[in-house]
Amino acid sequence: MPRMLDVSDAVRAEIGDEEADRLLAGENAPGSYDCTSCRTPGDSEQERTSTVLFVGDETAVLAFAHATCLPSQVVQVTEEQLRGAVRSINADTGGQSAAGGPAQGVPQQAAPEAAARQGAQEPAVLGVTSGLVLVAGELHPALVVEPTAPIVRPGSTGPGDEFLTLLTEQGYTPVAGLESVPPVLHGWSVLLAMGQLHAVLQPGAEGGRPAAWWQAHQPLQVTEGWRAAANKHQQVLMFAAPVGSIGRQPREDLLRNALDKAAAQGRLVAATLPLAGT
DSSP states (O other), rough: OOOOOEEOOOHHHHOOOHHHHHHHHHHOOOOOEEOOTTSSEEETSSSOOEEEEEEESOOOOEEEEEEEOSSSEEEEHHHHHHHHHHHHHHHHHHOOTTTTEEEOOOSSSTTOOOSSSSSOOOOEEEEEEEEEETTTTTTEEEEEESSOOOOOOOOOOOOOOOHHHHHTTTTOEEOSOOOOOOOBBBTOOOEEEEEEEEEEEEGGGGOOOOOEEEEEEEEEOOOOHHHHHHHSSSEEEEEEEOOTTTTOOOOOOHHHHHHHHHHHHHHOOEEEEEEEEO
16 A cells, blocks of 8 residues: 655656665555654554665665654764664653763864864864743753853963854854744754654755764753654754853753853853754
């Protein structure tokens, strides 16, 4: 029986016309599936379904999503992320991290042309905290980014921290309060796939494919509430503050208080990033 599948030109180009036609004819497509984004059941015989192809360095995995959650697309991920996601699916792990729980990742660039002030100028480690933030009476999914050390431009010998300056140059907006949603920063996006947080992407060089600005060591679990809000809004609020501004807050109310304090001190920038914008 034919399925209600969407196969984008990008996915078709990767899997070939023959395989794409078999999917559309219902030969190789599942009837029921778990949405790769929201992780709730779907049925390709009853509702529009997107084909999402995750491509690593050596491996590719075809997944399915509600068309209302994700469009059909090709998502570039690292081989480690892809294998980790496959292991997670095979093990059917349902564990969730606590709301607002911090996670560590190493960015390819902590900020454009930036390095941590740590002796050998190694890439900075960014602490990334996920949580729901109330803005204008509505809950929004948010990521809060804070480096573990001051960030400076290569070659700089001063004692300052240029993390916020570098992000402002990329289009992030200084915020004095959390009364409204920050402006959308086009070209940047948050990659939430297979129900997990993979990366924050920035525009590629010379109009190329987006590159990872921050990338999880392995795909990170987010709470069901966070994922539901992200799928509802199709965007994520990202806040960034210098080292020592936010800290590791175990609860969302404490995280919000820390954000309000950082904003009042002029130590917070923000942007609204589209979801899974590859």
